[in-house]
Amino acid sequence: MLKLYNTLTKKIEEFTPLNPPKVGMYTCGQTVYDYTHVGHLRTYIGEDILRRVLVSNGYDVKHVQNVTDVGHLTSDADEGDDKLDKRAKERGQTVWEVARFFEKYHFDSLEQVNVLKPSVICRATEHINEQIKLIEQLFKKGYTYQSEQAIYFDTSKLADYGKLTGQKLEEKKVGVRDEVVVDPDKKHPADFALWFFTVGHFKDHTMRWSSPWGEGFPGWHIECSAMSMEYLGNTLDIHAGGIDHIPVHHTNEIAQSEAATGQQFSRYWVHFGWLLIDGEKMSKSKKNFYTIDEISDKGFDPLALRYLFMTAHYRDMQNFTWESLEAAQNALNKIREEIRAWESPKIGCAEFQQRFLEAANNDLNMPQAVAVLHELIRSDYPTSSKARSILEMDKILGLKLDEYLGKPLEIPEEVRKLVEQRKKARLDKDFKKSDELRKEIKALGFEVEDTPDGPKVKTLN
Numbered sequence: 001m002l003k004l005y006n007t008l009t010k011k012i013e014e015f016t017p018l019n020p021p022k023v024g025m026y027t028c029g030q031t032v033y034d035y036t037h038v039g040h041l042r043t044y045i046g047e048d049i050l051r052r053v054l055v056s057n058g059y060d061v062k063h064v065q066n067v068t069d070v071g072h073l074t075s076d077a078d079e080g081d082d083k084l085d086k087r088a089k090e091r092g093q094t095v096w097e098v099a100r101f102f103e104k105y106h107f108d109s110l111e112q113v114n115v116l117k118p119s120v121i122c123r124a125t126e127h128i129n130e131q132i133k134l135i136e137q138l139f140k141k142g143y144t145y146q147s148e149q150a151i152y153f154d155t156s157k158l159a160d161y162g163k164l165t166g167q168k169l170e171e172k173k174v175g176v177r178d179e180v181v182v183d184p185d186k187k188h189p190a191d192f193a194l195w196f197f198t199v200g201h202f203k204d205h206t207m208r209w210s211s212p213w214g215e216g217f218p219g220w221h222i223e224c225s226a227m228s229m230e231y232l233g234n235t236l237d238i239h240a241g242g243i244d245h246i247p248v249h250h251t252n253e254i255a256q257s258e259a260a261t262g263q264q265f266s267r268y269w270v271h272f273g274w275l276l277i278d279g280e281k282m283s284k285s286k287k288n289f290y291t292i293d294e295i296s297d298k299g300f301d302p303l304a305l306r307y308l309f310m311t312a313h314y315r316d317m318q319n320f321t322w323e324s325l326e327a328a329q330n331a332l333n334k335i336r337e338e339i340r341a342w343e344s345p346k347i348g349c350a351e352f353q354q355r356f357l358e359a360a361n362n363d364l365n366m367p368q369a370v371a372v373l374h375e376l377i378r379s380d381y382p383t384s385s386k387a388r389s390i391l392e393m394d395k396i397l398g399l400k401l402d403e404y405l406g407k408p409l410e411i412p413e414e415v416r417k418l419v420e421q422r423k424k425a426r427l428d429k430d431f432k433k434s435d436e437l438r439k440e441i442k443a444l445g446f447e448v449e450d451t452p453d454g455p456k457v458k459t460l461n
């Protein structure tokens with residue numbers, strides 16, 4: 001039985017979908033004006049593990065993810081900047097080219113860390129009508145008011161606004177960071193724009209559409225409500241994202257969706273802790289980030305990052321260091337090396353598989369699940385049994401262990417020859433030559449380890 005911490009109730013709850021075995025899950029996607037970094041990947045890998053755990057429990061998951069490709073102010077933007085317009089100028093491209101470039105970068109990054117492709121990928125710019133319809137519903141029900149600059153959601157009209165954080169509206173004095181442009185006609189700092197008009201601050205905004213209220217572009221939050229309900233119905237089973245989204249983005253999504261439909265928007269809210277660097281949130285605006293390509297360029301396998309993320313609990317913060325990534329890479333290499341010698345899978349070890357799933361089902365306790373994986377590897381079960389179990393576990397781990405299981409390392413003839421030459425050089429005590437040969441071997445992607453039984457060859461990753 002799967003248990004999840006639900007931010008809405010602040011409790012670990014048994015997970016039960018509305019229409020089993022179907023599960024509708026929505027994950028907030030990328031704002032595509034900059035590179036997806038490994039901080040983002042922590043959340044996306046966490047969501048991927050959640051999806052895989054749901055599937056392992058027999059659920060049929062429909063996973064929807066949006067692409068925030070409307071240029072506007074998001075919570076990660078500096079004051080008053082439309083990053084998409086700004087980036088387009090910097091790069092000498094159109095806003096559309098910038099959006100498509102970073103969208104591709106995003107999904108390529110996800111593929112590198114073996115995150116399953118969402119069942120539906122929806123772009124905000126391709127769902128403007130759905131967003132307008134939702135705003136119309138809110139307008140008709142009296143939840144909106146209009147200023148010269150924008151149409152706002154009136155948070156004072158909703159009795160339980162802010163229930164996700166438990167904050168009372170009157171406590172929410174500080175203006176939301178995504179609407180930093182001062183509008184004297186905005187009634188309350190927590191009120192948020194559903195639609196911006198291309199006037200004043202936004203008069204040069206490139207992306208614009210006509211609407212019943214005038215030309216403009218949608219606010220950030222409305223796209224997630226409109227698209228999630230379009231593809232998953234009025235009530236989602238799970239809505240997920242990083243913890244930064246709790247007080248504003250997700251709070252506002254709940255407000256506008258429930259105001260429009262009168263139904264519960266999402267039954268479970270799952271939030272992922274940040275990846276930190278030097279104790280601070282890794283973020284686009286602070287520019288303190290690494291991309292997955294930078295990780296690979298330093299010789300790491302992207303899947304080592306995935307492994308690293310599974311060594312911390314998803315709700316805790318995790319500090320990124322190169323040392324911890326190196327330790328993850330070594331641990332992964334060891335697993336790969338070990339399973340290369342295993343026999344073909346036969347009947348699995350039920351006890352280990354059960355304990356592994358129990359850990360994953362216990363609010364996605366992946367550090368515990370990884371510990372069970374290592375116990376299985378060390379156990380005395382026949383390798384054919386361990387092989388079956390490790391493949392089962394990898395359906396959740398997503399470490400592509402099948403690429404290594406029972407596949408002894410193939411050492412190219414060229415490398416074999418160099419290893420022999422190096423062995424001879426060492427016997428002749430010509431250590432200079434042996435070092436040079438080691439470098440040549442390394443350049444071909446292999447490493448020699450001198451053991452009491454003679455040299456052992458491994459791949460670098």
Ligand code: AMP
Nearest residue numbers: 030031039040042043241242274275282
């Ligand atoms: P954004 O494009 O900034 O809205 O971020 C996309 C997703 O990544 C959201 O769910 C964020 O909460 C999440 N995210 C952003 N930065 C981090 C971080 N440093 N660690 C974990 N998740 C993050």
Ligand code: ZN
Nearest residue numbers: 028029224249
């Ligand atoms: Zn969202």
